[in-house]
Amino acid sequence: MMAALSVNDANTGAVVVDHPRVVRGGTRRRKQLRHLLLPALHALQREAGWISPGGLNFVGRTLGVPPAEAYGVATFYEMFRTEAPAHELSVRHVCVDPICALAGAARLAENLRSQGHATHEGPCLGQCERAPAVFIQGRREPDRVPDDEHGPDSLLVSVTAGSPDAPSLLRHMLDAPAGSAEAASMEAYRARGGGDALEAALRLGPDEVISQISSSGLSGRGGAAFPTGIKWRAVADGDGPKHVVANIDESEPGTFKDRLLCERDPLAIIESITVAGLVVGAAQGWIYIRGEYPLATQRLRHAIAQARLEGWLGDDAAGSGRPFDIDLRRGAGAYICGEETALFNSLEGYRGEPRNKPPFPTTHGLFGRPTVVNNPETLLNVIEILRIGPEAYRSVGTEDSPGTKLFCLSGHVGRPGLYEAPFGTPLGELLSLAGGVQGTLSAVLLGGAAGSFVGSDALELPLSLEDTRSAGTTLGSGPVMVFNDSADMGSVIERLAKFFSDESCGQCVPCRVGTVRQHEIVTEIRRAGAPTGSQRLLLDDIAGAMGDASICGLGHTAASAVLSGMQLGLLGGDES
Amino acid sequence: MTSSNGSIGSQVTVSIDGQEVSVPEGQTILAACTAAGVETPTICWAPNLTPVNVCRVCVVEVEGSRTLVPACSRPAADGMQISTDSERVRHSRRMVLEFLGSANDLSQAAEIAEWSQHYGADAGRYAAALSDESETAVEIAHVDDPVRVQDDLYIRAYDRCVLCYKCVEACGDDAQHTFAIAVAGRGFDARIRTEYDVELPESACVYCGNCVAVCPTGALQFRTEFDLRAVGEWRPDDQEVTRTVCSYCGVGCNLELHTQDERIVKVTSPADHSVTSGHLCIKGRFGWQYVHAPAFEPPATESAAADSTET
Numbered sequence: 083m084m085a086a087l088s089v090n091d092a093n094t095g096a097v098v099v100d101h102p103r104v105v106r107g108g109t110r111r112r113k114q115l116r117h118l119l120l121p122a123l124h125a126l127q128r129e130a131g132w133i134s135p136g137g138l139n140f141v142g143r144t145l146g147v148p149p150a151e152a153y154g155v156a157t158f159y160e161m162f163r164t165e166a167p168a169h170e171l172s173v174r175h176v177c178v179d180p181i182c183a184l185a186g187a188a189r190l191a192e193n194l195r196s197q198g199h200a201t202h203e204g205p206c207l208g209q210c211e212r213a214p215a216v217f218i219q220g221r222r223e224p225d226r227v228p229d230d231e232h233g234p235d236s237l238l239v240s241v242t243a244g245s246p247d248a249p250s251l252l253r254h255m256l257d258a259p260a261g262s263a264e265a266a267s268m269e270a271y272r273a274r275g276g277g278d279a280l281e282a283a284l285r286l287g288p289d290e291v292i293s294q295i296s297s298s299g300l301s302g303r304g305g306a307a308f309p310t311g312i313k314w315r316a317v318a319d320g321d322g323p324k325h326v327v328a329n330i331d332e333s334e335p336g337t338f339k340d341r342l343l344c345e346r347d348p349l350a351i352i353e354s355i356t357v358a359g360l361v362v363g364a365a366q367g368w369i370y371i372r373g374e375y376p377l378a379t380q381r382l383r384h385a386i387a388q389a390r391l392e393g394w395l396g397d398d399a400a401g402s403g404r405p406f407d408i409d410l411r412r413g414a415g416a417y418i419c420g421e422e423t424a425l426f427n428s429l430e431g432y433r434g435e436p437r438n439k440p441p442f443p444t445t446h447g448l449f450g451r452p453t454v455v456n457n458p459e460t461l462l463n464v465i466e467i468l469r470i471g472p473e474a475y476r477s478v479g480t481e482d483s484p485g486t487k488l489f490c491l492s493g494h495v496g497r498p499g500l501y502e503a504p505f506g507t508p509l510g511e512l513l514s515l516a517g518g519v520q521g522t523l524s525a526v527l528l529g530g531a532a533g534s535f536v537g538s539d540a541l542e543l544p545l546s547l548e549d550t551r552s553a554g555t556t557l558g559s560g561p562v563m564v565f566n567d568s569a570d571m572g573s574v575i576e577r578l579a580k581f582f583s584d585e586s587c588g589q590c591v592p593c594r595v596g597t598v599r600q601h602e603i604v605t606e607i608r609r610a611g612a613p614t615g616s617q618r619l620l621l622d623d624i625a626g627a628m629g630d631a632s633i634c635g636l637g638h639t640a641a642s643a644v645l646s647g648m649q650l651g652l653l654g655g656d657e658s
Numbered sequence: 659m660t661s662s663n664g665s666i667g668s669q670v671t672v673s674i675d676g677q678e679v680s681v682p683e684g685q686t687i688l689a690a691c692t693a694a695g696v697e698t699p700t701i702c703w704a705p706n707l708t709p710v711n712v713c714r715v716c717v718v719e720v721e722g723s724r725t726l727v728p729a730c731s732r733p734a735a736d737g738m739q740i741s742t743d744s745e746r747v748r749h750s751r752r753m754v755l756e757f758l759g760s761a762n763d764l765s766q767a768a769e770i771a772e773w774s775q776h777y778g779a780d781a782g783r784y785a786a787a788l789s790d791e792s793e794t795a796v797e798i799a800h801v802d803d804p805v806r807v808q809d810d811l812y813i814r815a816y817d818r819c820v821l822c823y824k825c826v827e828a829c830g831d832d833a834q835h836t837f838a839i840a841v842a843g844r845g846f847d848a849r850i851r852t853e854y855d856v857e858l859p860e861s862a863c864v865y866c867g868n869c870v871a872v873c874p875t876g877a878l879q880f881r882t883e884f885d886l887r888a889v890g891e892w893r894p895d896d897q898e899v900t901r902t903v904c905s906y907c908g909v910g911c912n913l914e915l916h917t918q919d920e921r922i923v924k925v926t927s928p929a930d931h932s933v934t935s936g937h938l939c940i941k942g943r944f945g946w947q948y949v950h951a952p953a954f955e956p957p958a959t960e961s962a963a964a965d966s967t968e969t
């Protein structure tokens with residue numbers, strides 16, 4: 083076996099890698115600066131409005147990336163154009179996913195266009211609580227979100243914030259208004275106990291921290307619910323250079339929690355990544371944040387700068403005697419890059435195509451090194467565990483799903499927003515907390531596009547990992563999209579099917595072709611009014627192959643919303 | 659990764675459809691299947707390329723695994739219980755073949771056609787299920803791409819391309835290290851492309867033809883074959899294969915000259931040849947025209963000329 087070596091050179095940012103090949107394309111020799119490809123493409127796009135051949139060649143030559151490969155990368159992302167635009171304008175991205183569609187996204191896009199704005203319809207922008215959503219991709223100006231400047235404050239509610247001994251991720255955010263500079267002020271953060279978790283982690287030592295995480299029963303909040311303690315243990319046990327990655331790609335339709343966490347409590351995110359890094363013995367931390375989150379990005383960058391000043395990051399991170407630093411990378415519009423191994427490829431400057439697992443990230447992650455990748459909600463839970471201890475942490479939630487969950491409520495509820503509630507809270511109670519269903523409930527989409535529809539008979543369903551699993555549905559990353567009987571459910575389902583065919587990376591046959599066939603059949607069913615027997619059979623057959631033979635979770639879940647919708651009779655015809 | 663902790667040279671034993679078989683540690687499930695005499699369909703796998711496990715036609719059921727597992731890339735591990743012919747396996751294999759058949763022109767992919775028949779893939783049922791006589795019925799998407807004939811050496815017909823990545827691998831890390839082509843775009847619109855789709859002669863391509871040699875569908879095709887097919891004269895059954903050594907340099911690449919009607923129509927190299935692993939350079943691959951040049955006729959010799967002037 084080849085000796086593995088990876089060095090982060092602080093001066094050049096070069097990453098020299100020597101490990102068994104896990105990525106297609108590019109030689110070892112060419113990899114040294116390749117992880118700068120995505121930032122370079124962002125810069126070209128912003129300055130020129132597209133990735134021109136001259137620009138691409140220059141970047142390719144500088145970074146040692148062959149032009150055909152750089153072109154392959156550029157064409158992977160929604161935010162990059164490889165043809166010259168006919169205008170000099172910033173581009174307005176309008177979300178046309180279900181919640182925004184209900185809120186009049188089509189009309190909004192039409193209006194923007196008629197006002198002369200360059201307008202692009204695309205998938206969920208992670209602002210579902212204030213639908214319809216717009217994101218402006220700047221041309222020679224910074225990207226921005228109009229609602230960040232003059233929209234209403236997003237609503238945050240926490241059931242557990244009132245009891246100091248219970249875990250609550252939102253506690254401190256509830257008092258600070260969204261626009262306040264306080265969110266990013268180290269002084270204010272320290273005054274409310276910021277930094278304590280880092281100190282505790284250093285005092286307790288890696289083994290004790292990991293054992294507390296394990297006994298707290300914390301599981302990942304990014305959708306797959308993998309036990310965090312096991313993940314951290316495996317990476318801590320690995321040798322050589324390691325990485326920790328905060329996965330803030332948040333592109334699951336209906337999900338906006340990570341955006342709000344980063345905007346409202348950026349220093350806590352940085353502290354939690356630092357804890358992760360020092361506990362598992364990584365020298366480098368990374369934030370991969372979706373490109374459509376300019377405010378969260380800006381606040382996180384500011385927080386990183388402050389953390390450096392505070393001494394948390396640097397050669398002697400938080401006085402640990404070991405180096406740790408954090409780099410931030412922006413995605414460029416690709417849902418699949420939230421899948422952990424696609425994220426690694428994207429960050430390394432390759433196409434965001436998932437890798438086959440095994441090997442798993444804990445042994446072969448970023449740059450082929452042992453890597454902890456976590457959702458920011460997971461990371462913030464670690465801070466709470468260190469604050470109150472595993473026992474108090476377990477006092478909330480269910481035996482098998484301890485702690486709280488952040489739920490993103492959107493659609494036909496009284497008060498859309500971010501809700502923190504103990505695992506096991508019944509669906510109906512959560513809806514009541516959010517002001518109840520507006521009108522007559524038709525269906526709730528749990529878990530987003532990758533989740534499934536439940537009907538009004540599911541209001542008693544406890545929202546825990548185990549209960550949703552045995553009910554054949556999922557919490558995913560926490561989206562709860564509510565539709566009343568005024569919603570055209572057929573069009574909602576058709577859009578979800580389209581979402582998957584748009585977002586499939588195209589690598590494996592079951593998903594590349596299966597998502598397209600699924601969308602065609604759903605479109606035809608809607609046109610005709612109800613599914614035929616052969617169409618039902620086809621959808622089942624497609625679902626079987628995508629679920630069983632696809633490479634990654636996108637393909638595995640691409641049929642679940644469609645099938646559950648059909649079973650509830652939302653596509654016309656009988657319930658089945 | 660699971661592995662027995664034996665040293666180099668140790669064996670692992672797996673069960674394939676109830677039959678025990680041992681293979682050296684590190685070998686794939688596919689190798690174990692072959693050792694057990696179980697034939698496995700493959701599209702994106704080749705013996706001389708790193709497995710990319712993207713086509714998923716080789717999937718098998720491994721006890722304890724939630725989803726099916728690609729045989730071509732997953733290392734066999736001691737004690738694995740593998741089924742290669744369960745209902746789940748047959749279903750996914752059939753669907754992969756059917757999906758490809760519904761999206762691509764597979765008329766020149768003989769092996770895929772055989773497997774499609776074996777698994778009862780019916781690529782027509784998608785169109786059938788969508789058309790109900792009405793004119794507004796949805797049509798099924800197909801990979802369309804005009805054939806690219808940009809030089810005298812090989813053509814690219816991407817409507818036949820199943821995106822197996824073999825050409826990309828052969829042009830890149832696995833053989834040529836030229837990186838002239840890559841996958842561009844995403845999802846169903848993903849295609850093999852040079853940068854900005856510039857014509858091949860404008861690209862980094864050095865015309866080694868290694869991509870053509872590994873293409874399983876005829877999407878990449880030597881110009882000789884393309885031209886013969888166009889006039890209905892491509893007759894593989896009438897072709898002879900002669901093994902020889904390339905005469906250009908001292909490396910010793912073995913060549914297989916495919917001849918039809920006593921003319922060379924294609925040059926390949928055996929994938930298991932120790933020098934080439936099946937890969938060649940432009941000279942060995944394409945530099946054979948001289949063989950068919952008109953026989954050398956000596957010009958009037960110098961001495962004859964000299965003779966005549968000397969007098």
Ligand SMILES: Cc1cc2nc3c(=O)[nH]c(=O)nc-3n(C[C@H](O)[C@H](O)[C@H](O)COP(=O)(O)O)c2cc1C
Nearest residue numbers: 302303304329331332420421422456457460635636
């Ligand atoms: C298509 C797809 C998209 C995903 N997107 C995200 C995402 O945006 N954020 C996230 O944290 N996890 C996402 N995941 C899950 C990650 O692969 C991974 O499980 C997670 O980041 C691990 O963190 P956790 O253990 O803290 O949940 C996605 C998975 C798939 C299959």
Ligand code: SF4
Nearest residue numbers: 587589590593634637
């Ligand atoms: S399942 Fe879909 S998204 Fe995942 S690797 Fe395959 S094609 Fe790409």
Ligand code: SF4
Nearest residue numbers: 829863864866867869
């Ligand atoms: S002929 Fe050789 S260099 Fe040209 S694209 Fe094919 S593999 Fe690459």
Ligand code: SF4
Nearest residue numbers: 819820822823825873
């Ligand atoms: S052109 Fe041929 S070798 Fe290349 S990806 Fe397509 S089918 Fe595979």
Ligand code: FES
Nearest residue numbers: 177182206207210
């Ligand atoms: S922002 Fe439109 S659905 Fe999420």
Ligand code: FES
Nearest residue numbers: 711713714716730
């Ligand atoms: S041959 Fe195994 S996935 Fe293609």
